[in-house]
C-alpha cells in the first residue's frame with residue numbers, strides 16, 4: 001500500500017527528523033567523508049529490482065545506516081571542495097513541506113506561484129534588477145546559464161531560430177567568455193547550436209579577470225573575418241579563483257558593439273551583498289544566472305535566471321501564441337523556460353530569506369570572505385605552503401611547497417597528498433589548474449566553518465604532504 005496512515009506518516013517523519021537532527025548534533029566530530037565500504041557500494045550497484053514491498057520503517061533506517069554515513073560531505077565544517085554549501089536547516093524542512101504540498105509551479109492561481117514571484121522579486125532587488133525583469137527558478141547554474149543564453153540566441157536571430165534553427169544568419173555568430181568561464185557556458189553554446197568553435201575563450205590578466213584589450217581585439221578580428229559577435233558571457237565569481245570580470249567595461253563594450261551582455265554569477269553573484277563595489281556594471285547585464293544552492297545555502301537544487309527584457313524571455317520560450325495570450329493575466333512560468341511541470345523550489349528560499357533577512361545573508365557571505373582571507377594569511381605565514389591565487393571572494397588557490405622541493409616534484413606531491421586527504425576524509429578539498437599548474441583549491445561557502453577548521457585543513461594537508469614527500473624520497 002502506497003498510502004500511509006497519518007499516524008504512521010507522523011511516526012516515520014519524526015524519526016527522519018531525528019536522524020537529521022542527530023547528524024547536525026555530531027557533524028563537527030564526524031569525518032567530512034568516510035570511505036564507502038566495498039560491500040555497501042556493491043549492494044547499491046547490484047541491488048535487484050524490488051518485486052514486492054517492504055516496511056517503510058526499514059527504509060528510513062537503511063537511510064540512517066547505509067546512506068547518511070557516506071555523504072558527499074558538504075554539511076561538514078571542513079568541506080572546502082567545489083562550490084557546495086551545507087543546507088540551511090529551515091530550508092530542509094521547507095523541502096519536506098514543498099513535497100507534501102506537491103504543486104506544479106508551471107503557473108496558475110495558487111499559492112506556490114505567488115511565493116515564487118515573491119522570491120524572484122527579492123532576488124531581482126538584491127541583484128539590482130528591475131522588478132519587471134523576467135525570471136524563473138531553475139535546477140542550478142548550468143540550467144540558468146542555458147536558459148539565459150537561449151534568450152540571447154532568440155534575440156540575435158531576430159526570432160527566426162524557433163522556426164528555422166540556428167543556420168539562418170549570413171555568417172556564424174560568435175560568443176566570448178574568458179579562459180576562466182565555467183564549462184557550463186561551453187555546454188550551453190554547444191546545446192544551443194552555435195558550436196564551440198565560435199566560443200572565444202579570452203585570456204585573463206594577472207587577477208584572472210577577462211583581459212579587455214584581448215576581448216576588443218578578438219571582436220575586431222572576428223568582425224574583420226565576416227563573423228558576427230553577438231554576446232559576452234562574463235563571470236561574476238569564476239569557479240577557479242572567484243575573479244569578477246570588469247563588468248562595467250564589458251557592459252560599455254557590449255553597448256557599443258550591439259552585443260548581448262550575460263553574466264554568470266552562479267557562484268559569486270550574491271557576493272554583491274557583501275562587496276557591492278566589486279559588482280559595478282552587473283545591473284546592466286541583459287541576463288544573469290545566480291545559484292541559490294551555492295551561496296544562499298539552499299539544498300540542491302535551486303538556480304535562478306533573470307532576463308532584463310521579460311518579453312524577450314517569454315518570446316524565446318512561450319508556446320502560447322500571441323493571439324491567445326491573455327496579457328492581463330499573469331503569465332505562466334512555463335512560458336519563460338523549457339520546463340512545464342516545475343517543483344516548488346521557491347518555498348525554501350522564501351522561508352530562509354525571511355528567517356535571516358538580507359542582513360543575515362550579508363553577514364554570512366562577509367564571514368566566508370573573511371575566513372578565506374584568514375586562510376590566505378595562515379598560508380602566507382607557513383613555510384610549507386605557497387599562496388597561488390586569492391580572489392576577492394571566498395576561494396583560495398595554494399600548494400604544498402616546502403622549501404627545496406623542485407617544481408617538477410610539486411605537482412606529483414600535491415596530487416598524492418590530495419588523494420590521501422580525500423580518502424581519509426578528515427577534511428575535504430579538491431584541486432584545479434592555474435597557468436598549467438595543479439593547485440589545491442579551497443572554497444568557503446559554509447556557515448559552519450571556523451578558524452579552527454582552517455587550521456585542521458592545513459595540518460591535514462601538511463601531514464599528508466610530509467608522508468608523500470617521505471614516500472617519494
Ligand SMILES: Cc1ncc(COP(=O)(O)O)c(C=O)c1O
Nearest residue numbers: 083140141142182238239266267
Ligand atoms: C561560476 C559557475 N558557473 C556555473 C556553475 C554551474 O552551476 P551548477 O553546478 O549549479 O549547474 C558553477 C558551479 O560550480 C559555477 O561555479
